[in-house]
Structure formats: structure tokens, C-alpha cells
Amino acid sequence: IVMTQSPATLSVSPGERVTLSCRASQSVSSTLAWYQQIPGQAPRLLIYGASTRATGVPARFSGSGSGTEFTLTISSLQSEDFAVYYCQQYNNWPPITFGQGTRLESK
Amino acid sequence: QVQLVESGGGVVQPGRSLRLSCAASGFTFSDFGMHWVRQAPGKGLEWVAVIWHDGIIKYYGDSVKGRFTISRDNSKKMLHLQMNSLRAEDTAVYYCVRGGVRGVIQFFDYWGQGTLVTVSS
Numbered sequence: 001i002v003m004t005q006s007p008a009t010l011s012v013s014p015g016e017r018v019t020l021s022c023r024a025s026q027s028v029s030s031t032l033a034w035y036q037q038i039p040g041q042a043p044r045l046l047i048y049g050a051s052t053r054a055t056g057v058p059a060r061f062s063g064s065g066s067g068t069e070f071t072l073t074i075s076s077l078q079s080e081d082f083a084v085y086y087c088q089q090y091n092n093w094p095p096i097t098f099g100q101g102t103r104l105e106s107k
Numbered sequence: 108q109v110q111l112v113e114s115g116g117g118v119v120q121p122g123r124s125l126r127l128s129c130a131a132s133g134f135t136f137s138d139f140g141m142h143w144v145r146q147a148p149g150k151g152l153e154w155v156a157v158i159w160h161d162g163i164i165k166y167y168g169d170s171v172k173g174r175f176t177i178s179r180d181n182s183k184k185m186l187h188l189q190m191n192s193l194r195a196e197d198t199a200v201y202y203c204v205r206g207g208v209r210g211v212i213q214f215f216d217y218w219g220q221g222t223l224v225t226v227s228s
Contacts, residue, residue, distance in 0.1 A: 033214035035152075042202055042221055043152065048214040086152055090212055094166040096142075096154040 001025050001092050005085075005099035011107040018074040020102045022087035027067045031091035034063055034072045037101075038083045046085075047072065082106060109133040109217045111203045116222030119193055129186040129203030129219055137161075137181040140206035142215065143188050145199035155201070156188065160209050170196075193226045200224075 002025040012018055022032070030050040035043040045054040047063035050070060060075040074081055087099040115127040127143070143155040156167045156177040165177050176189040186203055200221040207213035 031213075035215075042218040043215075044218070045214060045216050048216075054216065088152075088214065090214055093212055094154075094157070095168045096157075096212070098152040098154070100151045 001028060001089050001097050003087055003089055003097050003099035005087055005102045007102060008100070009103045009105060011105050012077055013107045014077050014079055016077050018077050018081075018104065020072040020085055022065075022070040022072070022099050024068045024070075024089055026092070028089040028091035030066045031089060032063075032065070032070050033088045033090065034061075035086045035088065036081075036083045037086065038080075043086065077104070109205065111205065111217060111219035113201065113203050113219045113222035116201065116224045118225045118227060120228050121194060121226055123193055124189070124191045125193060125224060127188040127190065127201055127203075127222060127224070131184045131186065131203075131205075134205070136179075136184040138208055140209070140212070141177075141179060141186045142204040142206050143177060143186075144202045144204050144215070144218075145197075146202070146221075147196070147199045150199075153199075157206060157212070158186070164210075190224070193224075195226050198224060198226045 004023045006021045032050045034047040037043040051063045062073045064071050082104050084101045084103045086101045110132045112130045119125045142157045158165050158177045162179050174192045178187045202221045203219040204215040205217040
């Protein structure tokens with residue numbers, strides 16, 4: 001299954017509402033996760049099951065969607081949220097596949 | 108707390124071998140499937156391999172199938188990745204990642220800090 005994220009890069013300012021998209025080449029039901037990767041660090045799980053926040057993830061992060069279309073929303077961007085975000089499907093495997101990532105950069 | 112600490116990375120010539128290890132702590136290692144995920148410099152994440160909690164079932168990504176072998180020692184809480192016939196395109200940070208309980212394939216909730224493998228002459 002090919003995961004396609006858009007846009008590749010998003011220029012945003014703190015306080016903005018941010019929406020990231022992820023599309024699967026075929027249905028993955030709700031077996032979709034989102035990860036945040038800050039440069040120089042390992043990825044961190046944000047969302048699993050398409051919409052469940054992982055432990056310790058701030059409420060400003062939310063996930064939605066099912067089937068082939070998914071969205072990660074950051075309600076009010078904080079400075080520490082500038083990072084690369086990846087979606088991942090774990091429905092049809094092997095292989096487990098990731099999107100190519102969306103980078104949030106400062107406007 | 109859950110900790111995954113990789114080791115064994117370094118610079119290796121094309122065609123040679125390298126063995127990565129991951130020391131796990133803070134959870135019942137023998138209950139969880141374990142994965143390796145890699146990231147080439149400046150690139151995205153690529154799933155490499157998974158091993159079931161009991162070490163019996165293993166799956167590999169197409170790019171490493173036949174060259175890499177994943178294994179585990181539950182008595183020592185260790186995960187390994189034997190990498191043979193290395194190529195320049197195997198250059199990446201390799202992450203040890205915890206998977207689901209027993210036979211469940213799911214999201215990745217804990218990641219190690221990664222170990223860098225550079226394949227170059």
C-alpha cells in the first residue's frame with residue numbers, strides 16, 4: 001500500500017491551525033498512525049487507530065479519517081511543533097508503509 | 108520506563124557485513140514483536156523487518172530480503188539485525204522499534220535513538 005502525504009512542506013506561523021493530509025492507495029480501515037520527528041531525534045508516536053492520541057500527546061493534536069483519506073490537525077501550532085510528520089499504515093503487511101512526510105517550517 | 112538502545116553501527120565497505128543489536132528494558136520483552144526501521148540521510152522512514160515475540164515468524168522488506176536477518180534472544184532481552192552484502196543504499200540510521208503484543212502488527216509506540224550505518228569504500 002502506497003501512502004501519499006500532502007503537502008510536502010507547509011510554511012506556518014505559531015498559533016495557526018494546521019491540517020496535514022495522508023492518502024492510502026487502498027483502504028486501510030482505521031489502522032493508521034501519525035508520528036512526529038524533530039530533527040536529530042527518533043520519531044514519536046502521536047496518533048494511532050486514526051484518531052486516538054498516544055499517551056502524553058497534547059490535546060491540540062487530533063486525527064481523523066478512515067479508509068483511504070486521513071487528516072492530522074494541530075489546532076494552534078506551538079513553536080515545538082515544527083517538525084516532520086509521517087503517516088503509517090499497519091493494515092496490509094508486509095510491508096508496513098509510511099508516507100514520505102510533511103515538513104512544517106516557519107513562515 | 109521502556110528503553111531501547113541500539114549499538115553496532117559504523118562505517119563498512121560495500122559487500123561486507125555488519126550486525127546491529129538493540130538492548131531492551133522496562134517491559135516484558137518476550138511478549139512483544141520487534142521491528143527495525145531505517146532512515147536514509149535526509150529521507151523518510153522505511154520499514155525493514157519484524158520478528159514475532161517468540162522469534163518464530165519473521166518478515167522483511169523487499170529491499171533487504173535475502174541479505175538481512177532479524178533475530179532475538181528473549182533471555183537477554185536483545186534484538187539483532189545481521190546485515191550481509193551491504194550496499195551504498197543501505198546507508199541509514201537504523202531504529203529498533205517495539206511492535207504489538209504477541210502476534211499483533213500495530214503502530215510503533217517506542218523507538219530507540221538509532222544507530223548510523225554508513226556503507227562506503
